[in-house]
Structure formats: C-alpha cells, structure tokens
Amino acid sequence: MNLTVGQVWEALEDVKDPEIPMVSVVELGIVQAVEVEGDAVRVVITPTFTGCPALPMMREGIAERVRALGASAVDVEVCLSPRWTSDRIAPSARAKMQTIGLAPPPRHADRLDLVLELTPLVRCPYCASSDTVLENPFGPTLCRAMYYCHACQQPFEQFKAL
Amino acid sequence: MSNTLPPNLQSSIFDYILALADDELVIGHRASEWTGLGPILEEDIAFSSIAQDELGHALTFYTLLEGLDGGDADDLAFLRGSAEFRNAQLCELPRGDFAFSLVRHFLYDLAEAVRLDRLADSAYPPLAQAAAKIRQEEKYHLMHGRTWVQKLARGGDEARAHLQTALDLAYPAAAGLFEPVEDEAELVAAGLVPPSAEVAASWREVVVPFLSSAGFTVPVGTSHLGGRYGQHTEYLSQLLDAMQALYRTDPEASW
Known part of the structure; x- marks a missing residue:
C-alpha cells in the first residue's frame, strides 16, 4: 500500500495539542515537513516552547496516528529549525482559542x-x-x-x- | 560550516555547551525550589514556569552533547558528581530569600540574553539554532525580573535593603558566568562562539546603568571563578544529592 503526503497531512489534523484539545498539531504550526517513501513516513516537528511537556505526547500521538494509516515505518523527528513562532498558529486555531x-x-x-x-x-x-x-x-x-x-x-x- | 567539526574543536565546543547546559540545569533546579513556597501565588507560578523553561533549555543543550558523543542526556544530568559540573557558582548558591532568587535570576537572564544573541550567529548550526530558539523564551524571564527589581526598588527601605544585600552576594558570583572554558580562543577563532570578555562587557553595559538608575550600588568585589573548571561550593553537592537521588536509585524509573 502506498501512502500519499496529502493523506498523512490530513491524518495529522486528528492529532491534538493535549493542552488545547480542539487545536491540531497542524493548526498549531509545529509540523515542519512530511515525507513519504512507499509506506514509510517521516514527520518533522518543532517545539513551541522547548520545555513543553506536551511535545513527547504529541510526538507519540503523531506516530500512532500515522501507523494507523498503514505506514510500515514511522519516524517523528524533532528539529529546532526553522524556529517555531506563534505567527504560525492558524486562523482556525486562533478562533477556537477565543471560544475557551x-x-x-x-x-x-x-x-x-x-x-x-x-x-x-x-x-x-x-x-x-x-x-x-x-x-x-x-x-x-x-x-x-x-x-x-x-x-x-x-x-x-x-x-x-x- | 557544517554540523561536523574537526576533532579538536569538537572537544572544545563540548566543554562550552556543557557549561551552558549545567548553568541551566542548576539554576533551573534552584528556581524549582520555590514551587509551593512562593511569597505570592503569582510568583510561585512564575518561578515554577521559569524552572520548567530552564530545564527545557538544559535538555536542549544536553541533547546537542549527545550528538557530540556525550552519551545520554539524562546520564549527563544525573550521574555526574559536583567536580564534573561546569556551571558558574552563581547558579548553585542556595535560593536564599525571594530578593536573592530574583536578583540572581535577573543577572543570569540578562547574561543569557546577551550570550544567546551572539550565539545565534554561531558558525556551528546546531548551537546557532538552539540559541535562536531559547533567546525568544528568555525574553519573558527578563521581563519578569526587570519588572520586579524596579517594583521593589520603589518599595521602601526594607525592600531596597533586601535587594542590595542580594546584589552584594550575587553580583560578584555572576562574573563566573563569563569565565571562559579552556580553549575558548580556538572556538572564537573558528567563529563558533563569541569571546566571553565581550559578552561580559555587553552585560555590564546594560546591567550597571539599570541598577544604578534604580538606586542600587553596584558592588565591587572579588569574582567567584572556577565553576567552569569544576570548582564549586558545598552547595552544589547538596543540590545534586537532592536532584539526582531518584535517578541514581533507579535509572529506569518512569514518572
């Protein structure tokens, strides 16, 4: 089975920030890149605040969700560059924050x-x-x-x- | 420059980053000692958050060391003895009263801000990226420290006296933050790090007028050096005994 990059991005919308459970990791802007080779997937993420304890949880959540798509191998890598800034938070996430x-x-x-x-x-x-x-x-x-x-x-x- | 360094620079940059990491870990642990004990709830939260930030920064730097064959980040933090730590003595001094913790952190945050600004231009990309990331978070620490020092400076004789006493103890110890590691000159020549003397000068250019205009006397005293070479006060061993106890008892423990 061959996965597409688009399928992976779509699936990542299901992985939420545990501290703001209606906002996905994609909306939060922490996903740097998605690469697919056959059914092996590599996802690169970057932390919001470096000491954020939610990062390992989101990393695990991403791996689990991508495995559920049928990926044979999933690599979730943390990279500090390009640096995350709060400007990366999507308008949809900003609106959801207001509601809580x-x-x-x-x-x-x-x-x-x-x-x-x-x-x-x-x-x-x-x-x-x-x-x-x-x-x-x-x-x-x-x-x-x-x-x-x-x-x-x-x-x-x-x-x-x- | 690429992420791979020639062997001689690799060992020197290791020492430099280890000092940064140890500073963060040790002062972060001291900040955490205010959790549950802050003089007001807001400060309890502030020092707890600052501690969490500093531990995150320490982990970032220890992780860079993993990439330089330093072994596991947790082992670096929790299995070394005090003579192997490279933090400045400022970071290990007991938390003291609130005024001391505040002043110590303010001096430290400002030193870090100046140093990280320069390190963001390092020719060693992993260090430059970590510095660029961490300096953004540090801005909140600086805002916190600056606000409180100014507030307490206007707070009457007792508050001023507490702050001045704290400053008399912390300022000479802060000089240790700028103590160069061995072979710093090689790193400077390769464009990997700024000269510590320049970082110290930039720090003084900001901190001296700030403290003077708030009405404090900037102390003149002997600098507390030696931390970068493993010379520490008895307070570091006490801190490590508490901080490392769990990991040393059961390195596989999960919590």
Missing part, C-alpha cells in the same frame, strides 16, 4: 520585542475590550500568560507570543 477564553497571541512578524513592549494591547476573549492588563507573564502552562480585563472584570489567559 484563551486570547490568541498577537502577530509580530518576528518582532517579539515590540510586542512585549505593547503587552496591554491584548483583547479580552470574553468581551473584546482592550482595557486589559498583564498580571503575570507566567501561567498554568509554559505557553500561557495571565491577564485581567477591566471592562468585564474577568481574569483570562493568553497564549504567549513567541
């Missing part, structure tokens, strides 16, 4: 310093107000910061720009 009260990261076109200077410009995922304040650049997971919305008086989490 998680503000998506502002796009920064590789100018992270500028965005960090302007951290208050984060919209509340509940009421869309920009009257928000960064309470803590660290949150319940490595990729989240804690904000407070003055308009609706709600604390909320933000997926950090990187």
Whole structure:
C-alpha cells in the first residue's frame, strides 16, 4: 500500500495539542515537513516552547496516528529549525482559542520585542475590550500568560507570543 | 560550516555547551525550589514556569552533547558528581530569600540574553539554532525580573535593603558566568562562539546603568571563578544529592 503526503497531512489534523484539545498539531504550526517513501513516513516537528511537556505526547500521538494509516515505518523527528513562532498558529486555531477564553497571541512578524513592549494591547476573549492588563507573564502552562480585563472584570489567559 | 567539526574543536565546543547546559540545569533546579513556597501565588507560578523553561533549555543543550558523543542526556544530568559540573557558582548558591532568587535570576537572564544573541550567529548550526530558539523564551524571564527589581526598588527601605544585600552576594558570583572554558580562543577563532570578555562587557553595559538608575550600588568585589573548571561550593553537592537521588536509585524509573 502506498501512502500519499496529502493523506498523512490530513491524518495529522486528528492529532491534538493535549493542552488545547480542539487545536491540531497542524493548526498549531509545529509540523515542519512530511515525507513519504512507499509506506514509510517521516514527520518533522518543532517545539513551541522547548520545555513543553506536551511535545513527547504529541510526538507519540503523531506516530500512532500515522501507523494507523498503514505506514510500515514511522519516524517523528524533532528539529529546532526553522524556529517555531506563534505567527504560525492558524486562523482556525486562533478562533477556537477565543471560544475557551484563551486570547490568541498577537502577530509580530518576528518582532517579539515590540510586542512585549505593547503587552496591554491584548483583547479580552470574553468581551473584546482592550482595557486589559498583564498580571503575570507566567501561567498554568509554559505557553500561557495571565491577564485581567477591566471592562468585564474577568481574569483570562493568553497564549504567549513567541 | 557544517554540523561536523574537526576533532579538536569538537572537544572544545563540548566543554562550552556543557557549561551552558549545567548553568541551566542548576539554576533551573534552584528556581524549582520555590514551587509551593512562593511569597505570592503569582510568583510561585512564575518561578515554577521559569524552572520548567530552564530545564527545557538544559535538555536542549544536553541533547546537542549527545550528538557530540556525550552519551545520554539524562546520564549527563544525573550521574555526574559536583567536580564534573561546569556551571558558574552563581547558579548553585542556595535560593536564599525571594530578593536573592530574583536578583540572581535577573543577572543570569540578562547574561543569557546577551550570550544567546551572539550565539545565534554561531558558525556551528546546531548551537546557532538552539540559541535562536531559547533567546525568544528568555525574553519573558527578563521581563519578569526587570519588572520586579524596579517594583521593589520603589518599595521602601526594607525592600531596597533586601535587594542590595542580594546584589552584594550575587553580583560578584555572576562574573563566573563569563569565565571562559579552556580553549575558548580556538572556538572564537573558528567563529563558533563569541569571546566571553565581550559578552561580559555587553552585560555590564546594560546591567550597571539599570541598577544604578534604580538606586542600587553596584558592588565591587572579588569574582567567584572556577565553576567552569569544576570548582564549586558545598552547595552544589547538596543540590545534586537532592536532584539526582531518584535517578541514581533507579535509572529506569518512569514518572
């Protein structure tokens, strides 16, 4: 049986980020490449935050899903280059984050310093107000910061720009 | 340059990356000691996250060493004794009070930021890629440290006194972060790493005016060197006893 690259990409949509279970590894932008030779598959992924404990889980999830397609050999490789940035998060994933009260990261076109200077410009995922304040650049997971919305008086989490 | 280095550079770059990895692991472990004990919940979370980041960075660097025939990353972290560690002594000092942990981490994060900026241009691609990746994450650490140092500087006499005492202890020890490994000159000549003296100078250019403008006296004291050559305080052995106990008891343990 011969697999196609397209089939593998489609199957990877089923593998979710365990910390944001409605967002797939593809939408998150961590899949760098898919190569297929006959029914042997190589997938290259890259971490969001290097210390993210979800990475080994996603790696295993990818291997398992690709094996289920009928691949005889699956190699999931981790590569740091090109570097992941939060700009790689797909619009579909950004919309889903909003629905669970998680503000998506502002796009920064590789100018992270500028965005960090302007951290208050984060919209509340509940009421869309920009009257928000960064309470803590660290949150319940490595990729989240804690904000407070003055308009609706709600604390909320933000997926950090990187 | 390719990922393969000539043998003499391979052993020197090994020493250099080992120092980076050990700095991250040891200071990361110290940060983790605030888990459950932070003075406020936000700081408990912050230091715990910082610890997790630093351990991730340590793993990234130890993994580079695996590619340089260094053996298994876990073995490097958990089976070496204190004389084999190459971290700066700053990283191993006890966590002290919150002011000390804050100041130590601020000095460290700034040193790392300066060094990683330069290492992102390394002619050794695996190191350049790791540095480019890690420096982005470090920006959040720096934001955290800078905010707190400025906040506490305006916090009245008691807060200022705590920070100054912390600075008097941490600043001379921070010099050890810039202690060159043996044969650094070869690595510099090959474009693999920046000269540590230049990194130290860039660090001082930022840190001295920052601390002065916040009203602190930048200490003049003897630098604590030797960490890059395996000379450590008794605190490192104590730290390793705690950190390595489980792995040494059962290397196959899974948790």
